[in-house]
Amino acid sequence: MNFVFYLHDEKSSENIERRLLWFKKHYNLVSSQEIYSYYYEGLKLYNSCHLTIDDGWLSTYQVVFPLLKKHKIPVTIFVSPEVCLNKLNFWYYDIKKFSENDFKQYLVCEGYFKEGVEKYPLELILKELEIDEVYSCIRKYAFIHHIDLSERGFVNIEEVKEMSDSGLVEIGAHTMIHPILAAENKKRSEYEIVQSVNNLATLIDKPVTSFAYPNGLWMDDFGQREMEFANKAGIKLAYSVQPGVLNIKKSPLAIPRVGQEKRLKLGRLGLILPSLHNQRKPRNLIKSLKL
Numbered sequence: 001m002n003f004v005f006y007l008h009d010e011k012s013s014e015n016i017e018r019r020l021l022w023f024k025k026h027y028n029l030v031s032s033q034e035i036y037s038y039y040y041e042g043l044k045l046y047n048s049c050h051l052t053i054d055d056g057w058l059s060t061y062q063v064v065f066p067l068l069k070k071h072k073i074p075v076t077i078f079v080s081p082e083v084c085l086n087k088l089n090f091w092y093y094d095i096k097k098f099s100e101n102d103f104k105q106y107l108v109c110e111g112y113f114k115e116g117v118e119k120y121p122l123e124l125i126l127k128e129l130e131i132d133e134v135y136s137c138i139r140k141y142a143f144i145h146h147i148d149l150s151e152r153g154f155v156n157i158e159e160v161k162e163m164s165d166s167g168l169v170e171i172g173a174h175t176m177i178h179p180i181l182a183a184e185n186k187k188r189s190e191y192e193i194v195q196s197v198n199n200l201a202t203l204i205d206k207p208v209t210s211f212a213y214p215n216g217l218w219m220d221d222f223g224q225r226e227m228e229f230a231n232k233a234g235i236k237l238a239y240s241v242q243p244g245v246l247n248i249k250k251s252p253l254a255i256p257r258v259g260q261e262k263r264l265k266l267g268r269l270g271l272i273l274p275s276l277h278n279q280r281k282p283r284n285l286i287k288s289l290k291l
């Protein structure tokens with residue numbers, strides 16, 4: 001049983017070190033190169049896990065990276081060049097500074113959604129807007145309410161380069177500014193994928209052949225169209241967050257990943273059980289309230 005696991009914002013050094021050591025004890029922690037060899041060169045894997053970290057949180061550099069070096073653990077880290085270069089924060093980081101209910105009211109008042117949308121989680125509501133609308137609403141709302149969004153939550157390009165040069169970290173692309181690709185038009189979706197791969201390769205001065213789809217759910221967040229754009233951009237390994245095990249017969253441009261250790265404790269079944277947090281139903285209902 002071989003699989004890929006994803007981590008996010010890991011703020012506690014003690015907690016993540018304990019988890020990393022648990023992984024190291026139970027699995028062969030393989031590198032991105034070994035995942036590549038599995039798909040393209042016939043490498044056999046046994047009881048292997050590849051660890052990945054999405055988004056390039058500041059904690060990834062400050063908390064996790066020192067532990068990866070200490071315990072010699074290979075990972076792939078997915079970052080967005082626009083965020084690293086321009087010291088932007090992803091939208092879901094900015095909205096943590098807002099009053100959720102007030103911001104939902106604002107979205108209704110501004111004519112983005114009909115009344116009734118307020119009962120859904122803000123993060124899901126924003127996933128049904130195009131990314132330019134999301135950032136525009138956030139900036140306007142922050143301006144009106146004098147909310148400071150300048151505090152940096154993600155890694156900068158120097159930190160990305162340092163991690164890339166460590167020999168333990170494969171840097172993968174994660175679009176320019178984290179849109180829900182399925183909610184964008186074809187041109188924008190292609191731009192977000194291809195441009196992020198090209199920009200990142202220039203910035204780290206290495207080819208970029210790994211990619212993670214933002215939010216990562218098949219059909220809700222990406223589809224065949226995005227897999228084709230990834231292929232066009234020269235991506236060899238693209239990751240979703242659909243649960244599952246590595247399977248040589250399936251496409252390396254929609255590699256499943258799991259993100260909860262409790263699934264691993266159930267063995268193979270835990271790895272393939274569908275997600276309990278199905279976003280499709282609420283997101284379809286939100287979509288029906290869009291103006």
Ligand SMILES: [Zn+2]
Binds near residue numbers: 054174215
């Ligand atoms: Zn992400």
